[in-house]
Amino acid sequence: MKDTVIVDEKQLIAKEKANNPSLLRTIWREITHDKMALGSLIILIIILLSAYLSPLYIDQEAQHRVNFLNVWKAPSAEHWLGTDDGGRDVFGQLMLGTRNSFTIGFMVTLIAGLLGLTYGLIAGFYGGKIDNIMMRILDFLMVLPSTMFIIVFVVIVPNYTVVTFVLIMSAFAWFGKARLIRSRALQERELDYINASRTLGTPSLKIMFFEMFPNLSSLVIVNMTLTLAGNIGVETGLTFLGFGLPSGTPSLGTLISFARTPDIVQNKWWVWLPAALLILVMMLCINYIGQAVKRASDARQRLA
Amino acid sequence: MLQFILRRTLIMIPQIILVSIIVFLLAKAMPGDALTGAFQGNPDVSQEQIQKIREKLGLNDPWYQQYGRWLGNAVQGDFGQSYVHKQPVTHLLAGKVENTLLLSFFTLVVTYIIAIPLGIISGRWTDTWADKIIVTYNYFAFATPVFVFALLMMYLFSFVLGWLPYGSSVDIKLEEGTWDYFVSRAKHLVLPVLSGALIATYSTIQYLRNDIIDQKLKDYVKTARAKGVPEGKVYIRHILRNSLLPIAAFLGMEITLMITGSIFIESIFSYPGLGFLFIQSISTRDYSVVTALVLISSTAVIIGTMLSDIILSIVDPRIRIE
Amino acid sequence: MSLLKVNDLKIHYPIRGGFFRRVVDHVKAVDGISFELQPGETYGLVGESGCGKTTSGRAIIGLNNVTSGELLFEGKDLAKMGRMERRKHTKDIQMIFQDPYSSLNVRKNVLNIIAEPLRNFERLSPKEELLRVQELVARVGLSPESIYKYPHQFSGGQRQRIGIARALALKPKLIIADEPVSALDVSVQAQVLNFMQEIQEDFGLTYLFISHDLGIIQHMCDRIGIMYRGRFVEEGTASEIYNNPQHLYTKRLIAAIPELDPEKRFEKMHLRQSINQEYQNDYNNYFDKDGRMYDLKRISESHSVAMQ
Numbered sequence: 001m002k003d004t005v006i007v008d009e010k011q012l013i014a015k016e017k018a019n020n021p022s023l024l025r026t027i028w029r030e031i032t033h034d035k036m037a038l039g040s041l042i043i044l045i046i047i048l049l050s051a052y053l054s055p056l057y058i059d060q061e062a063q064h065r066v067n068f069l070n071v072w073k074a075p076s077a078e079h080w081l082g083t084d085d086g087g088r089d090v091f092g093q094l095m096l097g098t099r100n101s102f103t104i105g106f107m108v109t110l111i112a113g114l115l116g117l118t119y120g121l122i123a124g125f126y127g128g129k130i131d132n133i134m135m136r137i138l139d140f141l142m143v144l145p146s147t148m149f150i151i152v153f154v155v156i157v158p159n160y161t162v163v164t165f166v167l168i169m170s171a172f173a174w175f176g177k178a179r180l181i182r183s184r185a186l187q188e189r190e191l192d193y194i195n196a197s198r199t200l201g202t203p204s205l206k207i208m209f210f211e212m213f214p215n216l217s218s219l220v221i222v223n224m225t226l227t228l229a230g231n232i233g234v235e236t237g238l239t240f241l242g243f244g245l246p247s248g249t250p251s252l253g254t255l256i257s258f259a260r261t262p263d264i265v266q267n268k269w270w271v272w273l274p275a276a277l278l279i280l281v282m283m284l285c286i287n288y289i290g291q292a293v294k295r296a297s298d299a300r301q302r303l304a
Numbered sequence: 305m306l307q308f309i310l311r312r313t314l315i316m317i318p319q320i321i322l323v324s325i326i327v328f329l330l331a332k333a334m335p336g337d338a339l340t341g342a343f344q345g346n347p348d349v350s351q352e353q354i355q356k357i358r359e360k361l362g363l364n365d366p367w368y369q370q371y372g373r374w375l376g377n378a379v380q381g382d383f384g385q386s387y388v389h390k391q392p393v394t395h396l397l398a399g400k401v402e403n404t405l406l407l408s409f410f411t412l413v414v415t416y417i418i419a420i421p422l423g424i425i426s427g428r429w430t431d432t433w434a435d436k437i438i439v440t441y442n443y444f445a446f447a448t449p450v451f452v453f454a455l456l457m458m459y460l461f462s463f464v465l466g467w468l469p470y471g472s473s474v475d476i477k478l479e480e481g482t483w484d485y486f487v488s489r490a491k492h493l494v495l496p497v498l499s500g501a502l503i504a505t506y507s508t509i510q511y512l513r514n515d516i517i518d519q520k521l522k523d524y525v526k527t528a529r530a531k532g533v534p535e536g537k538v539y540i541r542h543i544l545r546n547s548l549l550p551i552a553a554f555l556g557m558e559i560t561l562m563i564t565g566s567i568f569i570e571s572i573f574s575y576p577g578l579g580f581l582f583i584q585s586i587s588t589r590d591y592s593v594v595t596a597l598v599l600i601s602s603t604a605v606i607i608g609t610m611l612s613d614i615i616l617s618i619v620d621p622r623i624r625i626e
Numbered sequence: 627m628s629l630l631k632v633n634d635l636k637i638h639y640p641i642r643g644g645f646f647r648r649v650v651d652h653v654k655a656v657d658g659i660s661f662e663l664q665p666g667e668t669y670g671l672v673g674e675s676g677c678g679k680t681t682s683g684r685a686i687i688g689l690n691n692v693t694s695g696e697l698l699f700e701g702k703d704l705a706k707m708g709r710m711e712r713r714k715h716t717k718d719i720q721m722i723f724q725d726p727y728s729s730l731n732v733r734k735n736v737l738n739i740i741a742e743p744l745r746n747f748e749r750l751s752p753k754e755e756l757l758r759v760q761e762l763v764a765r766v767g768l769s770p771e772s773i774y775k776y777p778h779q780f781s782g783g784q785r786q787r788i789g790i791a792r793a794l795a796l797k798p799k800l801i802i803a804d805e806p807v808s809a810l811d812v813s814v815q816a817q818v819l820n821f822m823q824e825i826q827e828d829f830g831l832t833y834l835f836i837s838h839d840l841g842i843i844q845h846m847c848d849r850i851g852i853m854y855r856g857r858f859v860e861e862g863t864a865s866e867i868y869n870n871p872q873h874l875y876t877k878r879l880i881a882a883i884p885e886l887d888p889e890k891r892f893e894k895m896h897l898r899q900s901i902n903q904e905y906q907n908d909y910n911n912y913f914d915k916d917g918r919m920y921d922l923k924r925i926s927e928s929h930s931v932a933m934q
Contacts, residue, residue, distance in 0.1 A: 145564065146564075148597070153330075155334070191729075192728045193731040195684075196792070197731075197742065200716065200720075200796075236449065236452075259455055262463070280447075284443075286447075287443065287446065
């Protein structure tokens with residue numbers, strides 16, 4: 001075969017792109033090679049699509065209307081999962097709850113990821129005294145029993161809204177991430193490419209976010225996928241206890257929190273059980289996907 | 305060694321002081337103070353009188369003076385009055401501490417009883433059927449939120465199957481000290497303990513499995529095998545000796561998990577412990593109890609973490625160098 | 627005027643100990659060294675590992691903090707400059723790193739790696755930037771289509787060339803080469819070294835060449851400074867050092883160069899024995915009672931030795 005000289009820039013770039021698949025592409029390949037992960041992804045997509053598109057096929061108005069002739073109806077053709085104490089359709093609330101829970105879990109993961117990333121990068125990049133002080137603070141934050149503190153904050157914060165809830169949760173969700181990123185950043189800063197950037201006159205912030213960060217990105221993505229599930233769990237748990245989303249915003253936890261009296265637990269299972277199972281399924285799916293992402297980020301573990 | 309322990313213990317002191325300051329400030333931020341509850345809805349007490357009493361109790365002093373007094377009292381076990389239960393907070397807590405300690409202790413024990421053998425099996429016989437089942441189980445344990453699991457356990461065993469009781473810590477009709485009382489007490493513990501333990505096994509199994517797999521390939525194990533040490537002994541005398549010890553160091557983390565878990569588990573099973581009390585108190589805005597609970601839990605976690613670090617440093621000398 | 631004048635450079639690190647982590651002692655990584663670099667020459671810093679040669683090099687470029695001493699670059703003291711002021715001189719001093727595998731960011735393609743210094747100091751349009759990078763890539767002998775490739779697609783020698791291209795991008799006056807070939811196969815070492823000599827002429831570069839390999843130093847350097855335990859042992863032109871070593875340590879180093887000619891092996895062995903004898907007898911002439919080296923003493927126009 002003869003060597004062909006390629007001059008076209010675009011063609012060149014495309015060729016090298018193909019030789020160096022991006023992380024997303026690797027993740028995709030890993031997921032499609034793992035039946036469990038692929039199944040999880042499909043199930044998750046179905047759940048999320050039906051939840052987020054529910055306004056298209058569920059009458060939103062009817063969701064808020066209280067109908068006392070219709071309370072505690074068992075599942076039927078009309079109400080797939082029966083009705084609750086106000087005669088509202090449980091299936092509709094389930095979809096709405098999934099939407100809210102997922103959105104909030106996602107937001108918290110994003111904000112906490114950003115906080116943890118910044119904190120960890122700064123501590124790891126500068127090292128030395130700065131790192132020492134920042135880690136002392138982090139050590140302290142990590143020993144706080146966060147669930148208790150979140151509940152206390154939820155109760156004492158004035159003008160409590162969904163946004164405040166997300167902020168409170170995020171404020172307690174970034175510690176582990178910061179520590180993880182910091183320890184990797186500490187290793188990374190010893191490598192010469194960081195030193196090289198310094199000798200080339202690149203400003204520290206730029207080195208942190210444009211040189212070091214891309215090398216940590218797979219770590220961040222893996223960690224965020226795995227904590228997404230955890231954050232949805234925390235949110236629904238808090239809402240279940242009554243210290244999560246404000247009452248106007250139903251979540252999966254709201255439905256589960258019906259299970260406070262023996263009568264409802266036993267005889268009106270259709271109100272809370274589907275939500276509990278749905279959380280379980282979502283968690284398992286996200287975690288399976290997370291595991292595939294984790295393998296994709298580490299060449300030694302890949303199946304594909 | 306001694307120096308490390310001393311230093312580690314000294315670090316704890318500022319941590320506890322900082323936590324107490326935060327808790328105190330939070331308590332101040334909570335609506336109402338010691339008097340609001342006491343005179344609530346009492347028309348005989350005028351604003352002026354309340355002001356006088358506030359002055360006398362030092363509620364108008366700068367915050368750090370109030371903090372000093374509050375901390376002084378807390379150290380002596382005086383957390384003020386609960387204005388819902390109309391009794392001293394300490395008294396209220398005393399009745400619940402035992403239940404929570406019992407629950408946590410058994411949960412911890414059961415967790416290790418399940419996790420250690422499973423971890424060893426899964427690490428020693430990797431990629432066998434047993435390992436695959438354990439890994440799948442562990443996967444569920446990791447993914448399942450504790451409250452969902454506890455609820456499902458309760459639904460299944462108390463309602464559908466009707467095998468085990470739920471709610472409270474003992475059948476109230478029974479008299480204390482009898483055999484039946486003891487049995488009832490134990491039965492009431494089974495579900496809460498299992499709900500916590502079955503999913504708390506995650507980290508221990510995961511750690512053991514990974515560590516044994518790592519250790520298996522190390523040179524000292526190969527040497528032992530080459531010397532002709534029987535396979536069973538290789539595990540008991542060589543690998544497990546290295547792998548099992550650090551588990552002790554997870555204790556601090558487990559304590560944190562127990563505290564979080566107890567809030568959910570106790571409130572689902574209406575188990576009268578500190579976690580349930582916390583939820584009840586914060587729902588009824590009984591802040592003096594809330595404050596006391598947050599302070600005690602934080603201190604427990606701080607001490608637990610310190611113990612972990614010290615145990616780890618005894619087990620693994622490399623940690624001490626840092 | 628010399629391009630770089632290092633004056634009594636000291637780099638000490640504190641050792642902390644005791645219960646309160648107080649400073650109990652210092653590691654004297656570099657303990658008072660002085661030398662000068664003339665424009666266009668190659669100056670070699672040699673010594674065993676841990677003698678402080680790399681630390682000195684990194685201090686000159688600003689990667690390590692200086693405890694005391696002067697770093698006069700074109701008459702201005704780099705050690706006393708603030709970060710911002712010092713950044714202006716980054717253009718003039720560049721570095722070639724030892725490990726070509728970790729010194730290139732694996733997430734960036736060659737274009738982005740070489741363009742990094744250009745983006746920091748020069749405002750170029752993407753077109754101009756591409757041209758400059760292509761020019762540099764061609765100059766270091768890589769094929770033009772390689773600019774969109776990633777570091778892992780190159781061999782060690784090629785990577786080191788990319789590193790050199792990056793260092794050349796700003797047209798520096800001084801290049802600090804920290805063991806530039808010790809991570810490479812012996813077969814490509816010579817290639818890279820000869821190439822470095824070529825570009826030295828083309829760009830009028832001054833090298834501070836750090837190495838532990840006496841053969842390479844002899845091949846590359848005009849003048850040489852021998853370091854031991856953070857101090858200078860001997861300094862002189864390459865021929866003075868290799869043909870007329872004065873200090874005991876230098877003699878031992880030179881004697882340790884493997885002899886390829888089997889005929890001369892016995893001769894060499896005797897030489898080593900006699901040096902060893904000298905070490906036993908004259909130790910006190912070379913080291914003071916703390917085992918520290920004496921200050922350099924001039925014995926000819928260009929040759930200095932640390933002796934009493």
